[in-house]
Amino acid sequence: MSFLHGKKALILGVANERSIAWAIAKKFKSQGASLAMTYLNDALKKRVVPLAREADADFVCEMDVTRDDHFDSLKKTVEQKWGHFDILVHSLAFADREDLKGSFTQTSRKGFLLAMDISAYSLVGLCQHLHPLMNEEASVIAMTYHGSTKVVKNYDVMGVAKAALETSMMYLADDLGPKGIRVNCISAGPIKTLAASGIGGFRRILETVEERSPLRRNISADDVSSTALFLASYDLSKNITGQTLYVDSGFSTLGI
Numbered sequence: 001m002s003f004l005h006g007k008k009a010l011i012l013g014v015a016n017e018r019s020i021a022w023a024i025a026k027k028f029k030s031q032g033a034s035l036a037m038t039y040l041n042d043a044l045k046k047r048v049v050p051l052a053r054e055a056d057a058d059f060v061c062e063m064d065v066t067r068d069d070h071f072d073s074l075k076k077t078v079e080q081k082w083g084h085f086d087i088l089v090h091s092l093a094f095a096d097r098e099d100l101k102g103s104f105t106q107t108s109r110k111g112f113l114l115a116m117d118i119s120a121y122s123l124v125g126l127c128q129h130l131h132p133l134m135n136e137e138a139s140v141i142a143m144t145y146h147g148s149t150k151v152v153k154n155y156d157v158m159g160v161a162k163a164a165l166e167t168s169m170m171y172l173a174d175d176l177g178p179k180g181i182r183v184n185c186i187s188a189g190p191i192k193t194l195a196a197s198g199i200g201g202f203r204r205i206l207e208t209v210e211e212r213s214p215l216r217r218n219i220s221a222d223d224v225s226s227t228a229l230f231l232a233s234y235d236l237s238k239n240i241t242g243q244t245l246y247v248d249s250g251f252s253t254l255g256i
């Protein structure tokens with residue numbers, strides 16, 4: 001059975017073949033969806049275009065979420081190529097490396113706003129521009145992390161941005177629910193990707209999950225893609241919205 005047959009999925013956040021967004025793209029493709037992907041800039045275009053070709057994407061375009069004009073051009077492109085679409089995946093985040101070193105008190109205004117802008121406001125901007133093109137039964141999925149609700153060493157300003165992302169997700173779910181659009185987050189356990197390499201002591205975080213999580217193992221990008229499929233599919237999750245689903249081997253449930 002293919003759960004996404006005839007559905008159109010726009011996926012933001014593929015940087016390379018290790019990206020969570022790439023695992024999601026492959027999973028959606030295998031379930032019958034048509035894809036479109038965006039890349040951040042020319043440097044990443046070289047990596048993303050071949051992946052988009054491999055996934056037989058309908059189109060690929062540039063999208064830097066700090067640029068207002070890119071929101072307008074993305075909307076225009078989606079409208080021209082597809083008209084309407086069904087699934088939006090937000091799998092992007094950014095903070096200055098300097099702000100991910102364990103001294104949160106030293107966060108600059110500039111660093112704080114940058115992390116918020118790219119990692120949280122972007123979801124609001126995307127929904128604002130694209131919701132008129134979303135079909136009823138559409139699903140919006142954003143990626144988050146446990147550092148939003150608990151202190152995780154070195155996650156710092158990104159934890160604050162993820163808290164804003166998760167709360168934005170709930171307000172968007174309430175706003176867009178009457179149109180039939182669902183909005184949810186997946187809170188993934190640590191996975192070694194390009195973005196993760198910017199977080200100090202990331203290897204130790206992976207070791208801790210393996211040692212202490214209830215399931216005593218780390219998760220993979222493919223695990224996240226299966227949950228993304230569940231949330232993308234109207235048949236599987238039609239009454240789930242405004243939620244953060246944890247795919248973390250149970251780690252977030254631990255106290256001492």
Ligand code: 0WD
Nearest residue numbers: 015019020064065091092093143144145190191193194195
């Ligand atoms: O352990 C992990 N890897 C986890 C990641 C655990 C839990 C959550 N996440 C989240 C991340 O915070 C992010 O929201 O999953 C999402 C995807 O992250 P990823 O797959 O781990 O990382 P990566 O492959 O690096 O993709 C993120 C991409 C950027 O890559 P780089 O590394 O070049 O910053 O986000 C994109 C970019 O492609 N991105 C932007 N896209 C549009 N406009 C921008 C921007 N301004 N900045 C970064």
